[in-house]
Amino acid sequence: MKHMNSNSTINTQISQKIKDLGFLLYCIENVTENHENIFRVNIYSDNKAITLKDCTIVHKAIYPLLEDNIANKYTIQVGSVGIERPLLELRHYELVINQNIQVRIKDAKKVIGELKEVLEDKIKVLNKNNELIDINFSDIHKAKTLFVDKI
Numbered sequence: 001m002k003h004m005n006s007n008s009t010i011n012t013q014i015s016q017k018i019k020d021l022g023f024l025l026y027c028i029e030n031v032t033e034n035h036e037n038i039f040r041v042n043i044y045s046d047n048k049a050i051t052l053k054d055c056t057i058v059h060k061a062i063y064p065l066l067e068d069n070i071a072n073k074y075t076i077q078v079g080s081v082g083i084e085r086p087l088l089e090l091r092h093y094e095l096v097i098n099q100n101i102q103v104r105i106k107d108a109k110k111v112i113g114e115l116k117e118v119l120e121d122k123i124k125v126l127n128k129n130n131e132l133i134d135i136n137f138s139d140i141h142k143a144k145t146l147f148v149d150k151i
Contacts, residue, residue, distance in 0.1 A: 021057060021058060021061055025041070027089070027092075040077045041076070044081045050080035062076075083147045084145055094118050096145050097118060098114060100114055101113070102145075103142075105135065122136045
């Protein structure tokens with residue numbers, strides 16, 4: 001999976017267009033699935049669930065920005081990031097402080113718990129044994145939010 005450079009002009013334009021519609025950009029991904037190139041835009045809202053209609057509105061709004069550069073090479077998809085969201089960037093972790101997450105560390109160990117703190121180089125997760133575990137970003141292989149009441 002390849003995440004788009006968040007500093008690019010097109011990403012800034014997409015983000016602004018999405019914001020103008022009342023939504024927020026979560027991430028942009030370039031992926032290949034079944035030999036098809038996909039330009040995937042994930043959106044969210046702080047105050048409502050994302051609907052299919054919302055995704056259609058965003059798709060129609062951003063398509064003109066992508067038409068010349070992306071549309072002829074990629075299938076453009078707009079979707080909700082979902083309840084169990086991947087944590088891909090520092091800001092994603094900051095959005096879910098005090099929520100339950102699952103972190104797979106490079107040594108294949110899995111840490112599940114409540115995200116308590118996000119620092120520049122690491123996160124702190126409170127596990128079910130009430131232990132506060134420090135995890136360096138450099139050691140994280142994959143992380144996501146978990147949709148559960150209690151860990």
